[in-house]
Amino acid sequence: MNSPAGPPNWNRRKLLLASATAATTLGLGSGAATARTSAARNRGDPFTLGIASGDPDPQGFVLWTRLAHDPLADDGRGGMPDRTIDVDWELAEDERFHRIVRRGTARAMPEWGHSVHVELDGLRPGREYFYRFRTGGHLTPTGRTRTAPAAGSLSRPLTVCTASCAAWEHGYFTAYRRIAEDEPDLVLHLGDYIYELGHLQYPLLSGIARSVTGFQADNLAEYRRRYAEYKTDPDLRLAHRTAPWVVIWDDHELDNNWAGDDPELPQPDFDRRRAESFRAYYENMPLRASNRPQGTDMRLYRRIRWGGLANFHMLDTRQYRDDQACGGLVGPCGTESDPERSITGERQEKWLLDGLRDSRARWDLLGQQVMFAHHDTLDGPLTMTNMDTWDGYTASRRRITEGWLAAGVRNPVVLTGDIHEHYAADLKRDYSDPDSPVVGSELVTTSVASGGDAEDDEFTGDPDNPHIRFHSGMRGYLRTRIDAERLRADFRVLPYVSRRGADASTKASFEITDGVAGPREITPS
Known part of the structure; x- marks a missing residue:
């Protein structure tokens, strides 16, 4: 594994990262099924949406693909026949599949958008694996994935890239390619x-020539088409097949600023729309069967354990929250501090606090959507806060913060998306008290494309928010390297997204030392 400070070993991964042509030359071996019919061949490549893996544990992970001959077909069915298709898969210990460890056949069913979710277990912990799919004579490029380390293991550093917010019409997805190159x-x-x-x-915003449906998606076919459009992007497909992903949604997978049972604006058929958007999300993500939606419910909060080094507590701050305070407008107005209000819901909050109490990991990271730290967006003595963030649920924030303090969590770190900007912040016990102790750290990743090209407006000090250590409004992603002694965060930025090919650079780097709350700026390498 390369250090984030240095370049990836691109030549070593050339077969993996540029292996589209390999799909036409490599076979699945003598034990795999051959092409089903000549008609299947004639329809064209069904793997237009790529492949992915996700949710690793020490014994396995999920392998995913979704078949679509015509990904943008109006009916959302991807040009697929109304029947189940057999899809062969293979897993190997090497890129050239000389050491195959598993193979099998999955069923891609039309009622689930011809998606495939293969859950593997019984594998070796802390190992790199390679996978591919085949059907109808068509073979995918090679994907790279890995299992999590064995329980308690601290032997190997962990490199994590964090991304959020990729509006198709605002810019190209170059950040995903740069993530892939970081391996x-x-x-x-x-x-x-x-x-x-x-x-x-x-x-x-960027004026780029990227087509997108003119009106918002509000049914299953349109959500499927929207995912298909995004997945036709080569940079996104590359990032998916380079590493296992752990995904969680925010609002735009369904409806802007939705909150629990409440849409942003009144609509008569929100339950139906919610259920269909959840279904499309599951069909298009490398999720386990335990995450499969049941109508209007889909449990996505879950825990990914990485040996003894890190626990990732993945939170859903949309599905169970109370409606935004102050009528969804800016605050404060008083109701945001109501002790009965919650952004997580009671059951998820209990699950999180129980997990923090039981954790023995060196680092506990909360992967979630909206800014956790207090954020006054108005210059001067008056205060203005965003009611869609944890500032709109201050009692909920206080319970979580007090919970990790009571549990003695060694290194609490909140990882955040949503806001289309980079931030590094101290988390405080009481934001109204300048002398309140720092009790955790927040690292916020900017957007992949949302917002389009941005000027460099970096700052490292804000008198209205003295706990915020860094901000940049440029597009990009967050790269972290975690070991037993420290967490290093590199805020990666792109000079433009209005055309492809931008190089990524590190705007700022911060370090969190084991046992010391709060990020400290260091010199980028």
């Missing part, structure tokens, strides 16, 4: 993987 062990996607809004609601 991370894990990719966390913290939401807004797609935008349900079309360009008529979410204007073209």
Whole structure:
């Protein structure tokens, strides 16, 4: 594994990262099924949406693909026949599949959008694996994935890239390619993987020539088409097949600023829309069967354990929250501090606090959507806060913070997306008291594309928010390297997204030392 400070060993991964042509030359071996029919061949490549893996544990992970001959077909069925298709898969210890450890056949069913979710277990912990799929004479490029280390293991550093917010019509997805080149062990996607809004609601900020449906998606076919459009992007497909992903949604996978049972604006059929968007999300993500939606319910909060080094507590701050305070407008107005209000819901909050009490990991990271730290967005003596963030649920924030303090969590770190900007912040016990102790750290990743090209407006001090250590409004992603002694965070930025090919650079680097709360700026390498 390469250090984040240095370049990836691109030549070593050339077969993996540029292996599209390999799909036409490599076979699945004598034990695999051959092409089913000549008609299947004639329809064209069904793997237009790529492949992915996700949710690793010490024994296995999920392998994913979804078949679509015509990914943008109006009916959302991807040009697939209305029947189940057999899809062969293989798992190997090497890129050339000389050491195959597993193979099998999965069923891609039309009622689930011809998606495939293969859950593997019984594998070796802390190991790199390679996988591929085949059907109808078509073979995918090679994917790279890995199992988590054995319980308690601290032997190997962990590289994690975190991404969020990729509006198709605002820019190209170059950040995903730069993530792939970093060869991370894990990719966390913290939401807004797609935008349900079309360009008529979410204007073209970058002026780029990327087609998108004019009106917002509000049914299963349209959500499927929106995911398919995004997954036709080569940089996104590359990032998916380079490392296992752990995904969680925010609002735009369904409806802007939705909160529990409440849409942003009144709509008569929200339950139906919610259920269909959940279904499309599951069909298009490397999730386990335990995450499969049941109508309007889909449990996504879950815990990914990485040996004794890190626990990732992945939170859903949309499905169970109370409606935004102050009528969804800016605050404060008083109701945001109501002790009965919750952004997580009672059951998820208990699950999180129980997990923090039981944790023996060196680092506990909360992967979630909206800014956790207090954030006054108005210059001067008056205060203005965003009611869609934890500032709109201050009692909920206080319970979580007091919970990790009571549990004696060694290193609490909140990882956040949503806001389209980079931030590094101290987390305080009481934001109204300048002398209140620092009790944790927050690292916020900017957007992949949402917001379009941005000027460099970096700052490292804000008198209205003295706990915020760094901010940058440029596009990019967050790269972290975690070992037993420290967590290093590199805020990676792109000079533009209005055209492809931008190089990534490190705008700032911060370090969190084991046992010392709060990020400290260091010199980028």
